[in-house]
Amino acid sequence: MEPIKRVAIIGGTHGNELTGAYLIKKFEQFPALVRRSTFETITLFGNPRAFEMGRRYLDKDLNRCFLTKDLLNPTLSTYEDQRAKTIHHLLGPKGHPAVDLILDLHSTTANMGITLILSSHHPFNLQLAAYLSQLDPQIRVFSWGQSSQDSSLLRSLCEQGLAIEVGPVAQGVLHAEFFQRTEALVHQILDYLERTNQGNPPSIARNLTLYQFIGSIDYPRDEKGDIQAMIHPKLQGKDYEPLRPGDPLFLTFDNQTIAYKGELTVYPVFINEAAYYEKGIAVYLAKLQPLYI
Template sequence: MAPPSINQVLLVAGTHGNELSGLYLQKLIRDGVYQADRSTFQVKSTVANPLAVKKNTRFVDIDLNRAFSAADLTSDANEKRLAAEFVKQHAGNENQLIIDLHNTTSNMGATLILLSSDPYYTKMGAYIKQRMPEANILFEDRKSWQDQPYLCTTGQHGLMLEVGAQAHGSLKYETLELMKNLLTAVLDYIENTNLNHTVKLSDYEAYGYIEEVMFPLDIDGMRLATVHPTLCGRDFVAVEPGEPILATFLGYDMHWQGEETVYPHFINESAYCQSNIAMAMAEKRIVRVS
C-alpha cells in the first residue's frame, strides 16, 4: 500500500497547559527563528487548551489528552467541549498529520510516540533512529486507532513528541533543543516520503508499551512506597525479573514480577501523581523495515 501523501501538518501545543516546550517552539516558528514548512506541505499551529495555558496548569477539569475516545465526546467539562470542537474542526481534514507536542518530568530524552505499527510509522521510526540515534521510539499500539484516547489520533494520521526531563510550568534550553531536533527529523521524513525519495533504512530497536505500575496505597489513599532509588532518572534502562522497582516505607522492596526484561518510562512523572502511577513498562522489540 502506498504511503499517505501529507499536504498539511497540524502542530499542536498546550494540550497540557503547563508543558511549555511546544508553546515556545510555536513561538519560534511565528518569529521566523525555526522553519517548519517544507516544499510539499505547510505547517499550521494551534493551542489545544488555551485556558489551561493561561492558568499554567495541566488541565482545567479533566486531561484533554485522554478525552478523544470515540465514546462520550459530549460533556460540560472544559476539555470535553474542547475535544468535541477539535474533532469537528480538524478530524475530517484529509492528508493531514497531527503532531502533538509534550514534555515530561521523566528523564525520557527525545521520545517519538507512535500509535500505530503501520509501515508509514515503522519507517518513520527507522528514519528518526538514523538521524537521532539517541532518540527513543515508543509504540503505544495495543489499541486500535479508533479506540485511542489521544488528541493526535482524531484524524487519519498523527503522533506525539515527548521530551524530558523538564519540570512542568518551566522551560529548559536542552529539552527545547531536543524537541526542535526531533520535530525537524519528523518533518524531513514526511517531506522525503512525499517526494518518493529513497532513503536506505535499517532495522532498529524500539519499545512497545505493555502496562502501568501503580503505587500501593493504604486505607487513607496514601502511598505505601516510592519509586525505587535505583530507577529514578533511568527511563528506558532494562529491569530484569526480580529486580526492585518500588521501595516501601516499611523497609522492604517490591520487585518486578514479570518473566521478561522490561523498560520503565514515565518514571515518577509528576502529572501522574493523582492517578498513583509509578511508571509505565515497555518491552523491547526489533522493528524490521529492510
C-alpha cells in the first residue's frame, strides 16, 4: 500500500456539534499534538460561521453540499455552497484528492456511543476500523455502502477515511467525556498511520462486523408535514439494539403505539437525532454485516 502523506482532520462541519469544533480549535492551538513524523496533518474548521451562530448551518447543511455536480455548479452560492467549494479546492478534487485520509468529527443526540462511519469499504478503512474496534470493543462501525463516490457528504472527497460520531450529546453542548474519547481516537488513528507508514503495522483481527445501512423511517406526519407521533419510549436510546417486527416504534400524542412493520429484525441508529426531523428521518435502519477482511 502507498504510504499516507497527508491527513485532514475536520471538525465543526456542523456548527452546533461542539466536540469536533473545540477539538479543531485545540489542535490549531497545539499543532504538535497531531504532528507525526511520516505524514502531514491538516486541521480544518468546517463551518465557522454556523459555529459562531450556534447553529448546524446558516442556509443549508454543509455536509450535504459535496455532490460533484453541486461543487461544479456556479449558480449555487449560499454560504455553505461556497464553503463546500473552498473545502473541495483545499482537499479535493474527488477522485484525485490532495489528502490521503479524511477524519470528520461529529456528534449526535442519539445514544450511539462511539461510532465510526466509513467513507467507503476501501480495505484501508476496514482495517483501520477493525483495529480501533479491537482497542475498544464498545466501538461500533456503521457504513452507508461500499462506495461514497456520488455522496453529498464532505468525507466523500476521499475514499480513505471515516467520521467519528459520538453521542448522546445535545446540540450546542460540549461534553468533556466525549471530547476526551474523540481526542483519544484521533491519536490512536494517527499513531496507526505512523506505524503503518513505518512498515510496522499493528496486528489486526480479520473479523469485523458492520452495521450496514438499509433504509430509514420518517415520523408519521399530517398533510401539512407536522409530526403526529414521537419515538416510542421503549425505542428511545436503544440505538444498535435489535428492533423486531411488531416492536414499538412510535407513540402518537394520544398514546397509541405504532409498531415496526418490517419483516426482518433490524438495528436502528440515529434514533431521534435532532437534526434529522427536517430531513424526514426518525431513525436509520441497519443490518448486521459480518466481514472477513
